[in-house]
């Protein structure tokens with residue numbers, strides 16, 4: 001099969017993204033995730049295959065119902081179809097130092113599709129970023145190292161027990177893969193999504209920063225403020241909001257967390 005005919009499942013394709021790597025980018029969201037985070041902000045990413053969900057019934061100010069019915073989340077595409085969208089915005093990538101980001105879910109779950117996409121991007125001299133949980137076999141991750149200009153590597157909790165409890169998986173493989181990526185010479189920015197009461201404690205951020213100190217190649221940590229927008233999506237997927245409802249951290253809280261991590265010797269960006 002021709003590489004451009006390799007198929008995969010995506011659930012979104014976002015243009016003019018400015019928080020998923022350098023410059024202006026197109027971000028392609030691949031469907032499926034092996035983690036089960038209590039706070040998942042992307043419930044539509046979780047299932048590996050397209051899924052049909054019932055829209056919640058909403059009411060307008062006059063009590064009239066609207067937005068009933070079903071919608072399908074996720075669709076199958078070929079590499080060629082994704083590239084066609086990506087190539088429409090090359091002028092923006094060139095002018096801004098941007099490129100293409102593959103995110104999820106966990107894009108490594110569709111490794112053949114991801115690898116083919118990255119190969120075709122490299123053929124076109126496009127900057128490539130992969131946003132990953134790092135939860136995959138090293139043999140899988142290794143395949144995309146030469147094709148990926150930048151990894152956005154998401155860490156959640158350094159405490160192993162808490163990580164297992166709140167994400168459903170151990171963080172051992174994630175940390176082992178991070179070490180191997182560093183050894184392989186990959187360019188990496190670590191990202192921590194700040195989930196109130198779960199990942200945004202000073203203890204957790206200090207543990208992460210102190211762990212990362214041993215890697216001279218990792219000098220930047222991005223802290224992603226909590227975005228409650230994901231909470232509204234839960235009823236549609238029949239999922240329980242196990243982490244509860246929260247507000248975004250205040251400016252003061254974010255500044256305090258920034259300073260904490262900066263004091264450990266990292267450049268910190270709030271929001272990526």
Ligand code: SF4
Pocket residue numbers: 033034035036037039040041042043045046104105106133
């Ligand atoms: S890793 Fe991301 S997509 Fe997967 S369950 Fe956690 S928050 Fe959701």
